[in-house]
Amino acid sequence: MSIFLSQRARRVRLSPIAAAGQRANALAGQGRDIVALTAGEPEFDTPEAIKEAAVAALARGETKYTPTAGTAALRRAIAARYGRDHGIALTPADVIVANGGKQVIFEAFAATLDSGDEVLLPAPYWPSFPDIVRVNDGTPVILSCDERSGFKLDAARLEAAITPRTRWLVLNTPANPTGAVYRERELAALAEVLRRHPHVLVLVDEIYEQIRFGAAAPHWLNIAPDLRGRTLVVNGASKTYAMTGWRIGWGIAPAELVQAMTAIQSQVSSGASAIGQAAVAAALDAADQTFVQQGRLAYARRAELVSKTIPSIPGLRLLPPQGAFFAYVNCGGLIGHVRPDGRPIESDADLVDWLLEAEGVAVVDGAAYGLSPYFRLSFAVADAVLEDALQRIARAVAALQPAQAEVMA
Ligand SMILES: Cc1ncc(COP(=O)(O)O)c(C=O)c1O
Structure with a gap:
């Protein structure tokens, strides 16, 4: 227990989103091939x-x-x-x-x-x-x-x-x-x-x-x-x-x-x-707001791609986003599944760990946003990066086995 920190300081945490991003960066720094869908910021440069x-x-x-x-x-x-x-x-x-x-x-x-x-x-x-x-x-x-x-x-x-x-x-x-x-x-x-x-x-x-x-x-x-x-x-x-x-x-x-x-x-x-x-x-x-319009079109295109692809992955569900650049994916269908190493997926955080470990995709677990079992992915990334990330998610999920009881049922 710290002798100098106030009650106030003890009440705040470092942003969980920043923490997820740092984890992805650290792995990338070790030479892992990482696709980070953690950041809440446009990938575009300022006009x-x-x-x-x-x-x-x-x-x-x-x-x-x-x-x-x-x-x-x-x-x-x-x-x-x-x-x-x-x-x-x-x-x-x-x-x-x-x-x-x-x-x-x-x-x-x-x-x-x-x-x-x-x-x-x-x-x-x-x-x-x-x-x-x-x-x-x-x-x-x-x-x-x-x-x-x-x-x-x-x-x-x-x-x-x-x-x-x-x-x-x-x-x-x-x-x-x-x-x-x-x-x-x-x-x-x-x-x-x-x-x-x-x-x-x-x-x-x-x-x-x-x-x-x-x-x-x-x-x-x-x-x-x-x-x-x-x-x-x-x-x-x-x-x-x-x-x-x-x-x-x-x-x-x-x-x-x-x-x-x-x-x-x-x-x-x-x-x-x-x-x-x-x-x-x-x-x-500025009279010219083309940048804003182009951004909206790019995010709309990616929202459509995510909304089409995620529900085609067994165990995942998505209410299509109508704005911003995030998808909040329901992963309840994968809770209880088992990783190839025999470890069970017991929470959205476990699934997020698995996506990172198996395919190098970094997303943020729903616990950070107050509603589980979900994960958030940011589609403020280039289309090709997003397509690759979605394929990786599909592969990681396909490697999971349903719990034994489900297999027998
Ligand atoms: C919902 C929401 N509000 C406010 C902000 C704050 O953005 P900024 O401080 O960069 O203006 C963010 C940034 O991620 C956000 O997602």
């Missing part, structure tokens, strides 16, 4: 025009501290983008820019949670949510939403879960890790419940907003404009513009929350990088 905007900002001498809540140019560009895309009227004061959407979420919880406050988290969830809640003294309340509900929370579940201690509901659409996308009527039903509980805030994480394969649902702020006073929208440049390393995300929130988050950010990191903000402002303001 040239965005890089050029960053270089131009450097040339202009934009190398100083920036206003804590974000540069005027970027906050204006974000507000204008929501006006153009969704007809939502925002002013720069409604917007806070941070070092990634993750920091926005952290600051929002830091600004609003007291010890024991509850945060409703539909599972499967992005693993950072419960940890960010815990590190800020809150209590994650996990609401399991399996395939039968399309991995989505419904109004009755929400109503039943709300207590006087509930502070937030977290919605992530399109979702990591399932690719589920909430439809208009589903969001409207959830809004109806929230109207009856004015003490509950709602965090709408739309970081994968631009990566969806069907028609877009109307924006939450258009479905429930009356809830704007207690809504935090989280978005950023990481996924849309392949800018994960630039660390620029933003939140749209009521003035009181923006101010409290800004005060916290002023003592954590100050304003985000000047160069990064200039680059993202240029990305949002």
Whole structure:
């Protein structure tokens, strides 16, 4: 037991996704032939025009501290983008820019949670949510939403879960890790419940907003404009513009929350990088959004490939993703199967180990996302890499034997 770590530090874990990625890298470093489908980031490079905007900002001498809540140019560009895309009227004061959407979420919880406050988290969830809640003294309340509900929370579940201690509901659409996308009527039903509980805030994480394969649902702020006073929208440049390393995300929130988050950010990191903000402002303001459209088409094509191939592998099942770049594969049909070395597959983590050991495919087990038995694979990889990975998964699964009882039955 450490003598110097706080209770707070003991409540957080290193990201399980990063851990899975590191394991794959370590094996690759030993010369193993590894296909990693672990990372939640586009494999594309940041578009040239965005890089050029960053270089131009450097040339202009934009190398100083920036206003804590974000540069005027970027906050204006974000507000204008929501006006153009969704007809939502925002002013720069409604917007806070941070070092990634993750920091926005952290600051929002830091600004609003007291010890024991509850945060409703539909599972499967992005693993950072419960940890960010815990590190800020809150209590994650996990609401399991399996395939039968399309991995989505419904109004009755929400109503039943709300207590006087509930502070937030977290919605992530399109979702990591399932690719589920909430439809208009589903969001409207959830809004109806929230109207009856004015003490509950709602965090709408739309970081994968631009990566969806069907028609877009109307924006939450258009479905429930009356809830704007207690809504935090989280978005950023990481996924849309392949800018994960630039660390620029933003939140749209009521003035009181923006101010409290800004005060916290002023003592954590100050304003985000000047160069990064200039680059993202240029990305949002550009008339040419071809990169975003091409990305959407590429991910849609891969989603289709995965959705076609996975169900053809005996023992695996998949609810086709409708957005983002993840598939959340049900592997319940393989639990109880036996590896050629006689070891049983008792959990999704065992299967994930087997895929890595047998065929060098790295994916992340469902336990990390709060719903088993599943594994998440990222299809933010080149088509050829994905095709190879799917063949490897099929081979690894084919090498498993059904349990003896099943063979005899
Ligand atoms: C659901 C979800 N929200 C937020 C983020 C944060 O992204 P960033 O901090 O790069 O903006 C991620 C990144 O993986 C994510 O998957």
